[in-house]
Amino acid sequence: MAQRVKLSTIGEALGLSTATVSLALRDSPLVADVTRERIKEAARELGYIYNRRAASLRTSRSGIVGVCVHDVMNPFYGEILKSIESELDRHRQTFILCNHHDDLSKQRSFTDTLLQLGADGAILSPALGTPAADIRLAEENGLPVILIARTIEGAGVEGFRGDDAYGMGLAVDHLVSLGHRSIAMIGGTRATSTGREREAGYRAGLERGGIAFRPEWRIEGPRDRHSGFASASEFLALPERPTAIVCFSDLVALGVMYGLARGGVRPGIDVAVVGYDDIEEAEIAMPPLTTVSNGQSEVGERSASALLQRLQGVEAAERTTLIEPQLRVRQSCGAPLPR
Template sequence: SELDRSRQTFILSNHYDQLEKQRTFIDTLLQLGADGVIMSPAIGTPAEDIVMAEDNGLPAVLIARSVAGADVPVFRGDDAYGTALATNHLISLGHKRIAMIGGTDQTSTGRDRYQGYLNAMEAAGLEVRPSWRIAGPRTKQAGFEAAGQFLALKDKPTAACCWNDLVAIGLMNGIARAGLVPGVDISVTGYDDLEEAAIATPALTTVWNGQREVGRRAASALLDKLNGQTVRPSQELIKPELHVRQSTGKPVERG
């Protein structure tokens, strides 16, 4: 919307976390003489790739994820704070055994969201068991498949804090397939507040991560760079908000 308002022509590309696909797209932009690029960097993106783009006249701004050593502006949600919001909400309902499902330590997003979960659990004096972290899932299908592993945990967590809404919705489907009621038998939280979250069954308690504001500020910063203004290569965090719906409730012990 910000680029359109400024009458800029833009191209969208999804790298699906494939580094070579991202590099091919950057090369294409350079060949086309593009003015700049806003990137959510693929897993494993080295700072050198971003430096190369800038050195070749393609100013870069990062969103959602940061890359160590990349001296460019970064705009993203405060992921640690946001996941702490969701975890603290579950704790306030009485949950003590809370699993964290999804994400990867290979991205700043995955690391920060898991750290927010740890921070909340430790601040409440609650135990965190390694088995309660089911890393990896990032899609609805992967969340659905993780339900079996989650339900098989011997200590039977009563709630799951999920890395994103897709994982949460997939997990709820898996829980329902096993004959349990998400939001009643097991509480589930998501992250991102996608449109689908509000119409899921049950409606998903989730964290709004300021995506629209992240996009607006990133586009504004890139336009400022293109207009010759000085833009500090700093990281700006947007504060998330918790949106409570039907997928969370008081803990229920499973037999």
């Protein structure tokens, strides 16, 4: 099925070559001003639609950037995506989104698709267990990759993420300063760099406070609201109940808080709860959630501009930039509720 209106259609209508039409539509200074205006006008009138596949076949530039994260519905990623989107928009790059739900094969089929479409680059929060070879394969086939949120040893590409160990340390230090000596950690898994880092921060904080780590107070696993909610009963069943909880993420913390409330225990009054990420919902939760801001928008913005740099031809830098997290104290760790 041939295209209705193409460069040659415009050319014929005006008695010009496709070369001139092509140059004019892309604002080349080679074309005389009047000619350009005539061409643009004709294009508009004829309802011309630029054929990007043809152009990209010729130039091997597609204007497409792929972004793949665990789950776009997760507000943590949502805030990163928002800033990636606005950065890429400004540079007229189309962005293709994908959830891999930590499924390696989904992530692979996505990068394959990007390769097949001749995407210009990809921003990836790599699925759990992603081998460095997957990233290198993409790079070797001309697809520049930037990593966000998670790190992969030996991938040899640039990355941006919050300093998770430091941030979780801030949370624990704060609880210790409030006098807590029994602090549980709920959620996260050692299978991701994020999970490992945040647990490391938790342990380091305990150590700084002179508090021994107790394995029964480390409830691993929960990474979303529902499993956080479910884990509250596990916490409540603990023989010796801690007075405070740091959570892997805000989503987990919100689930935990509502789970505690359902069990008749008041978060922020009976048990201190701290989250991680500072998602938008944190400040209007009941009670407002004390949390650690993870610099989502900075991660998004900097990863997008790093990718854009590489598209400009700047050499890849093998380094991971850590964004400094910040503690946001609200009421869930014990301060009185505002009225």
